[in-house]
Amino acid sequence: MELFSEAVEYLKAYGISPVTEDEMMDSDLLHDVFPEESDWGSHGSMQTEPCLPSTPTNDNPDDLLQKRMVVLKRVLLSEEIYLMELETLLTPMKALKASAGTSQPVLSTEQVQTVFYQVPELRDLHRQFYTSLQTKLHPDNVMGQGSQQSLGRDEGPVMHYQGEHHLSVGDVFLKFVNQLGVYRGFIDNYENAVKIVQKCMLSDQRFRILAESMMSSKSSDNVKTKYTFEALLYKPLDRVMKTTLVLHDLWKHTPPEHPDSITLQEALRLSSSFMSGVNERSQCKQPVMLCRGERRQLMRDGFVVDVCESGHNLRHLFLYTDMLLCAKLTNAGRQAQYRFCWYLPLVGLKLHWTAEHLPSSEYQMKISKTRVKMYQLKQALLQHMKGSKGSVSRAVDRLRRKLEECEIWLLTNTPSFTLDLHSTSGKSHTVRLLSLYDLNEWKDAIEKQCGNCIETVPPDLLSVTSSCIKLRMTQQPPLHCVQSNESAQICGSLYVMVQSACGLQHPSSAYVCVEVDGFECYDRRKQTSLSAFCVTPQWDEELVFIVDGAKQLFLVFVCQYENDTQNDIVGRTVLNLDPDNMFKKWKKVTCSLGHVDVTLSLKYVPHPLEPPSTTPILQEPVFCVPIGQVAMQESVLVPHIVRSCVEEVERRGLKEEGIYRISGASTEIQALKYAFNTNYREAVSKLRSVDVNAVSGTLKLYFRELPLPLIPCEHFSELSDALDIADPFVRADSLLSLLQSLPDVNRNTLLFLLHHLRRVAERKEENKMSLSNLATVFGPSLLRPPVSRVDISQEVEVQVQVIFLYLQFQNLPEALLTKHLDIDDLES
Known part of the structure; x- marks a missing residue:
């Protein structure tokens, strides 16, 4: 039940005893709301990382052995x-x-x-360990006898062994761990060595x-890697x-009945004991000095979701002055306590x-179902709070813990924005x-x-x-359900009409991302469509939020310049939402981003909240749908598809010979039609890359x-009768x-x-497109006769002449x- 993997650890860290999986499954309320909960962990990359088990997992023994061999390959390669x-250091x-x-x-x-x-x-310690381990896994190759050839960089060592179920390497690891004391002297001496360097x-x-300029060969093709002395000393x-x-x-990943199980458990105990002693002593060390003479300082920290091979995991990210x-x-x-995951130096970071x-x-x-469950938990919590008369009952505490677990799951798994970090080290x-x-x-x-x-030294991690x-400034994940201040929050419908922007220095296509805080029961982020390329974008789009306990509204302005596929965040701001000063009538606001x-x-508009829908909100189609219905869905008078296509034609098609007369590729037109029917944002992006025809x-x-x-x-x-009026002024008025x-x-x-x-x-x-040509192209599409009329030649003439006039x-x-x-004007 992967929901508890990260949530349980964080709740325990704050002294909260989470409900067990059995308790969760025994809850009639949750079982009715979310009967498929036990399947959450089977969703590939969206699965959260399980916490460390107290015993080996109960996977199939053959699967465990296969995973065990992968681990051993990686150990040998590393x-x-x-x-x-x-060797390079020496x-x-x-x-x-x-x-x-x-x-x-x-x-x-x-x-x-x-x-x-x-x-x-x-x-010498690691050379002996490497040789012993390679001999166990790959008897035909030992250290000094083609070790490079025996290690495939992508696939690891080629394993030749018999009796996979009885392959024992525990004694090799136990012997290695018993000699870890060699590291104690190195660790105690490390700072002195760095100071001398x-x-x-x-x-x-x-x-x-x-x-x-220390050089080391790290691959079978003998490609050299450049290190600094300090970097090697940190290894x-x-x-x-x-x-x-x-x-x-x-x-x-070792089955309990495997001969290695007990030996590896003892090696793990010895290693953990050694590292515990090292950690205690390291806390007494002086802060690392940066090369420019400044102490390393914590600048910012917060919880993020770390994306790795094992899935998406909640982590605490710390930004220091150098890493x-x-x-x-x-x-x-x-x-x-904190367990180290990874670090990146800031020098050259992209x-x-x-x-x-x-x-x-x-x-x-x-x-969607998790949001429904969260809504019902919140309602049940409010009911119990009313009946508890100030005392926190066991049921209240239990519901609150479940609510926290749901919010952590949503925080980890809801679609979000990704930030890629690329170091010069690769x-x-x-x-x-x-x-x-x-x-x-x-x-x-x-x-x-x-x-x-400017420069950095390898940190003493x-x-x-x-x-x-x-040092941490952020004490817990950003959970709305644990905030103690329940005042100054709004619940109901929040309408945001994003109208226009000014101040751009260069023409660009832009959009505004609007976000609200509060509970995760409803969508908390929406954004406008991409505008046309201009310096004064105009959207006139209405975004509607169902808010539950919101306090703030966040705005982010994003631009995309011509011939540049990278989005550029121009500015951001935050508006406080005070229920005493919120308006049932529209209030106009000008914000600086x-x-x-x-x-x-x-x-x-405050109102009691309805349960969120269990069905994901999908975009309604726009093709073959009455135009009034499309406009109502979008809260506009001119549908977005019309505005987007017109703006794109005016951006790069006004000089195109035969625009609206020469047809574009059928495959591209059908692709755009599908995109507009399913994902408007994707459709707008496609408009920019396809042929303007x-x-x-x-x-x-x-x-x-x-x-x-x-x-x-x-x-x-x-209209046909109006065309027969001889007086041009009367005809025009008609x-x-x-x-x-x-x-x-x-x-x-x-x-x-x-x-x-x-x-x-x-x-x-x-x-080459005159008014007459354009009327000929659009007339039959914009004006159609009743079915009863049969004079086709007269119909076409009416269609063209009306549009032409x-x-x-x-x-x-x-x-x-x-x-x-x-609306009323309100400058901010």
């Missing part, structure tokens, strides 16, 4: 690389010792002894050149920290963010954040610190990780496939009067299209894109 690194030792006896020594004899203290012993790099150019620290984790992974540290909060006994794609419909269903990590606002804050903080970080408990000012209107063809197809024409059939006879009588959506969409076609005709010398009107009214709002 041991080979580590030995190469130790390469200059003889030369430095020899120079110590000369008149111009690079290092003194005492300094050489300090710098290389216990390193030869570590190499740093000092000599500043005072002796010969040593600096040596220390900055043993990094290696010994991983010993317990490797042993645990190996023991976890990023990712750690897992664990509960060792009664004391909360960042890239993207929005995550929507999960499968099956997984969306699980998210290492990369990906973290996910549920909020674009939070991601932007992290991105800005990291980039600012990267700009300030034993010391840094153990100090996280004392960086150098861009965004105008929007807000309205709040496919865009114009999609617009024509939309009008052609309307079940009811844009100009209703009942007006055909009246046609305009008929246009004004059309339904609001039809009238404004027609006006929007007519003004667009007039702008196309203004470039007729280039695109409308295109010629000098006093053609402007189109309204959205309904007028009853």
Whole structure:
């Protein structure tokens, strides 16, 4: 039951005793709401990492043995690389010792002894361990006999052994762990060695050149990897920290009846005991000094979702002045501790963010059901709180814990934004954040610190990780259900009309991401469509949120410049939501997001909350749907598909010869049609990359496939009669009067299209599309006769002439894109 994997550990860390899985399954309420809960962990990459078990897992023995061999392959491969690194570190030792006896020594004899203290012993220990392990797994190859050839870089060693069920390596690991004491001397001496290296790099150019260009071969093709002396000196620290984790992974995948099970358990106990002693002593060490003379400081921390091979796992991310540290909060006994996961130096760190794609419909269903369960837990909690008369009953505490577990699951598994971190060392990590606002804050903080970080030293991760408990500023995951302040929250419907923006320095396509806080029962993030390329984007889009306990509204402005596929976050801001000052009428607000000012209107309607739908909200189709229904779904007067296609044609199709006459590729038009019906945001992205004739063809197809024409059939006879009026002024008045009588959506969409076609005709010398040509193309699609009429030649003439006359009107009214709002101005 993977829901409890991360949640249980975090709840235990704060002294909360979570309900057991049996308790959860025995709850009639939860069983009725979420009967499939036991299947959560079987969803591939979305599965959260299970906490460390107290006993090996109960997988099939054959599966366990297969996983065990994968672990052993990785151990052997990493041991080979580590030995190469130790050999590289020891390469200059003889030369430095020899120079110590000369008149111009690079290092003194005492300094050489300090710098290389216990390193030869570590190499001998690991060489013996590597040889013994390779002999067990691969008897045909031993150290020094083609070890490079026996190790495939992608597949690990080629294993030749008999009796897989009885392959015993426990004695090799137990012997190795019993000699870990060699590391104690190295760890105690590490800081002194680093100080000598740093000092000599500043005072002796010969040593600096040596220390900055240590080379090691790390692959079978003999490709050299460049290290610094300090980086190599840190390798043993990094290696010994991983010993317990490797042993645990190996023991976890060893069947209980295997001969190695007891031996590996003892090796794990000895390793854990050794590391516990090292951690206690490391806390007494002095903070690591950076090369520029500043102490390492914690700049920011918070909970993120770490994306790795094992899945998506809740982690605590720490930003220091010179590095990023990712750690897992664990509960060792009664004391909360951090376990090291990974770190990246800030020097040369590159960042890239993207929005995550929507999960499968099956997984969306699980998210929806989790939200329903969370809603019912919250309602049950409120009922128990009312009856408890101030005392916290056992039932209240139990419901609260279940609510926290649900929110952690949603925090870990809900689609979110990803931040890719790429180090110059070649290492990369990906973290996910549920909020674009939070991601932007992290991105800005990291980039600012990267700009300030000139040089770094390998950190003493034993010391840094153990100090996280004392230094952390964020004490717990961002769970709304554990916040004690229940005042100043809003519950009901929050309407956000994003209207326009100004202040852009260059034309771009932009959108505004709007987020609210509160419980995860309902969608907390929505965003506008991409605007046309311009410096004054206009959306006039209404975003509706069902909010439960919201306090703040977050706005993020995102641009995409021409010929640049990377989105650029221009600015962000936050608005406090005060229920005493929220408005049942629209209130206009102007917000500053960086150098861009965004105008929007807000309205709040409090009401009792209904349970969230168990069915994921899917986008309604737009093709072959009455235009009034589409406009109602989008809360606009001109459907987004019409606006998007028109804006794209005007951006790059006004000079295109035969635009609206030459048809685009049928495959591209059908792809756009499918995208508009299923994922509007994807459709807008596709518009920018397909041939512009496919865009114009999609617009024509939309009008052609309307079940009811844009100009209703009942007006055909009246329009036909108006064409017979001899007096041009009377004829024009009659046609305009008929246009004004059309339904609001039809009238404004027609006006929007007519003004667009007039702008196309203004470039007729280039695109060869006159008003007459355009009327011929669009007339039959926009105006259709009643079924009873049979004179086809007369019908086509009426269709073309009506549109042609409308295109010629000098006093053609402007189109309204959205309904007028009853608003008051409020500058902020």
